[in-house]
Amino acid sequence: MAVPPASDPPASRPAGSGPPNELSGPARSVRRRFDGPWVEVDESLLARLRAVCPQVDTDDESRVEMGRDWWPLATHWAVAGQVPGLPSVVARPVNAAQVAAVLSCCHQARVPVTPVAGRSGVCGASVALFGGVSLDLCGLAGVVDVDSTSLLVDVAPGTFGVVLEDGLRGDHGLTLGHWPQSMELSTVGGWVACRSAGQYSTRYGKIEDMVVGLEVAMADGRLMRTGGKAPRSATGPDLTQLMVGSEGTLGVVTEARLRVHPLPPAQARGAWGFDTFGGGLAACRRILRRGATPAVLRLYDADESARTFEMAGLCVLVVVDEGDPALVDATMTVVGSECSAGAPLDEALAAQWVENRNHITDLAALTRHGIVADTVEVGGRWSVLEELYFDAMAGIRRLEGTVAASGHQSHAYPDGACLYLTFAGQGPSPGDLDWADRYYRQAWDAVMGSVSHHGGAISHHHGIGLNRGR
Numbered sequence: 001m002a003v004p005p006a007s008d009p010p011a012s013r014p015a016g017s018g019p020p021n022e023l024s025g026p027a028r029s030v031r032r033r034f035d036g037p038w039v040e041v042d043e044s045l046l047a048r049l050r051a052v053c054p055q056v057d058t059d060d061e062s063r064v065e066m067g068r069d070w071w072p073l074a075t076h077w078a079v080a081g082q083v084p085g086l087p088s089v090v091a092r093p094v095n096a097a098q099v100a101a102v103l104s105c106c107h108q109a110r111v112p113v114t115p116v117a118g119r120s121g122v123c124g125a126s127v128a129l130f131g132g133v134s135l136d137l138c139g140l141a142g143v144v145d146v147d148s149t150s151l152l153v154d155v156a157p158g159t160f161g162v163v164l165e166d167g168l169r170g171d172h173g174l175t176l177g178h179w180p181q182s183m184e185l186s187t188v189g190g191w192v193a194c195r196s197a198g199q200y201s202t203r204y205g206k207i208e209d210m211v212v213g214l215e216v217a218m219a220d221g222r223l224m225r226t227g228g229k230a231p232r233s234a235t236g237p238d239l240t241q242l243m244v245g246s247e248g249t250l251g252v253v254t255e256a257r258l259r260v261h262p263l264p265p266a267q268a269r270g271a272w273g274f275d276t277f278g279g280g281l282a283a284c285r286r287i288l289r290r291g292a293t294p295a296v297l298r299l300y301d302a303d304e305s306a307r308t309f310e311m312a313g314l315c316v317l318v319v320v321d322e323g324d325p326a327l328v329d330a331t332m333t334v335v336g337s338e339c340s341a342g343a344p345l346d347e348a349l350a351a352q353w354v355e356n357r358n359h360i361t362d363l364a365a366l367t368r369h370g371i372v373a374d375t376v377e378v379g380g381r382w383s384v385l386e387e388l389y390f391d392a393m394a395g396i397r398r399l400e401g402t403v404a405a406s407g408h409q410s411h412a413y414p415d416g417a418c419l420y421l422t423f424a425g426q427g428p429s430p431g432d433l434d435w436a437d438r439y440y441r442q443a444w445d446a447v448m449g450s451v452s453h454h455g456g457a458i459s460h461h462h463g464i465g466l467n468r469g470r
Contacts, residue, residue, distance in 0.1 A: 022364070025081045027060035032067065033074075033082045034466075038131040041088040045109045049133070052101035055092040062090045066134040069119040069126045070185070071467060072374040075367045076436045084466065087114065087128035094139035096215060096223060096254035103252065104221025106133055113219075115248035117158050120185035121194065122374070123465030125247050137189055140254060146172055152212065152228075153260050157189025157253045164188060174260045177204030177295075180461075181358050189253045194463030195245040197418070199357055201411045202288075203295035203321065204261070206461060208244045215255035216243055228257040247463055264322035268332045269350035272342035273314035277301045278386045280315045281409060281417075283338050285382045288414045292334035296320035298353070301389075303406035304422070309349050317342065318353045370430030371403070372440050374423060376447045380456035381416040385409070388454040392421055395446030401425040401439050411460065418460040421447055 023030055032038075041049070049056045057063070067083035068074050074084050093099045106113045112132035119126050128134045137158040144154040151174070155164060161183040168174040178198040180186055190196070192214070197206045204210070213228015227233065227240040243250055274280035280299040287297065298318045300308060305316040317339065321331050366373050380388045389407055396405040404424040411418040423443045427435035444467070451458050459468055 023064065023078045023081060023083070027064040029081055030060070030064045030067070030086075031082050032086045033077050033084050034129055036129070038086075039088065039111055040131060041111060041133060045105060045111060046089060048105045048109075049089065049091055049102060052105065053091045053093050053098050055139075057090040057092070058088075063087055063134075066090050066116055066119075066128060066136065069121045069124060070182075070363075071122055071124045071127075071465070072363055073372070073436070073440050073467075074124070075363045076372065076431075076433060079367060079431065080433060083127075084124050085127040085129040086131065087134035088131045090134045090136055092136045092139050096140070096217060099135065099137070099140070099252055099254050100217045100221040100223050102133065102135060103217050103219055107220045113252075115189070115193070115252045117187040117189050118160060118182070118185050120182040120190065121463065121465060123462055123467040125194065125463050125465030126190075127466060129466065135252065137252070137254075138187070140189075143167055144255060146174070148172055148174065151260050151262075152257055154255055154257050155188050156255055157187060157192070159188045160184065161186050161188070161191070168260060169263060173263050175263055176210065176258060176260050178207060178210060179357075181360065183358060188256055188258075192244050192253050192256055193247050195461060197411050197461035199298075199410075200295040200320075200322075202293050202297050202413065203323070206411075208241060210258045211240060211244055211256055212259060213257035214240055214243055214253055216251035217254050218251045223254070224251070245463070247465070264324075266325040266328045267320070267322040268328050269321075269347045269354070270319045270332060270335060270339075271345040271347055271349040272317045272319075272339040273305075273311060273345050274299075274317065274342040275314070277315045277389065279341060280317050281382070281386055283317065283342060284409060284412050284417065286338040287335055288412055290334050290338070292331045294319050294321040294331050294335060295323075296350075296353075297335075297409075297412045299409040301407050303404075304408050307406070309352065311345070311349075314343070314345075316345065316349060318350045320350055320354060366424070368430070370426055370432075372425045372427070372436045372443075373404075374440065374443070376421045376423070376444065377410070377418055377460045377462055378421070378447065378451045378456055378458060379416060379418050379460040380451070380454060384454040384456065385417060385419065388450055388456055389419055389421075391453065392419075392447045392450040395450055396421070396423045396443055399425065399439065399442050399446065401427055401435075402443075423447075 067086045114128040116126040117137045140156040141158040191207045407421040410420045
């Protein structure tokens, strides 16, 4: 059933969207933190952009708004009236042809373009570091087509996650199964650009497992389609996967074809407590080894178990599954068998996790108290995961100013899993940007060093951006 794409920009962003901290002072006084090479859009290019794009903004408010995302370190700069970068102009197309035309104009003028949409990223990936044009894709929104027989959906890149999922469920009885914590803040294009993972990825996979084809606008304005014609193909390299995770550096996604699923008719939940984090990791590994793939298989270390569930002295494993009743029953049977070394806990803990799973730490409040905090998601093989975790924790705790270091295993696969590591530090005086920058870099270096030493992946789903680029 074909559904026409939106022809106008959405009137507003979903509730709760937008950067996490107010900037001090008026927009005209805001400065960029990174004082490197910067490209201006001259009057000639501005006129050409306005001829091919319905809205091109040059006002300070629009430019400043596009100069930041959810990068936690940038919340400290915001208090000082700084953003990581500033575009010269903001272009807001509403269809693929306009995206292509903007790119063609900028290509001819040798002006950089930074694709943006929800700006929910936490690594500075959507920041216009070199000025030029911020290309706001929120105007390309909506479901374009649904093939319920083949379980495929075509969707525009500026579609926010919560809008897509609500539409699939309410209108078609389908789900994408992609549940990032940033569901209300992030868009389909952002998911594709950064190889996003949802909280149910052990069941449904990451976004690269869901994307079967793309429409992409290349740097010179050509539109290209990749994949999506059949479930398997032996017609050369997979250009779709080349684009997934490229963070706008190889082209701009203007449409995505995604795999969807019927709404799951059954769900089950459970929770277990382990004396050690390593013991819980071993249970998770055995569950996946036997072929069971519960939607959520989430293990918290002792510190996070105490903070999240008020369970002292235990490492809490939360399990949630959904799908066909027979498959769910079989999965939970395997889970219960492999968790026999742990203590069964009230399944209300799993319900508590589901209810609060999208809660986001109030970064603005932490910043006001001079606390520098962030989460670092990394990946590793099962054979090195426990040691990687302990090495990273030790490295963070050695840093002067650290007040908290903890972690959990959040996404699991047969060959390994993702670790989510949290750190927080407090300096001698709030507002000391030099200290905040230094501590933040040292904490990230501690984790990245441990990951590199153990042969892991420095990012599981948040991408690279400015933060990991170095």
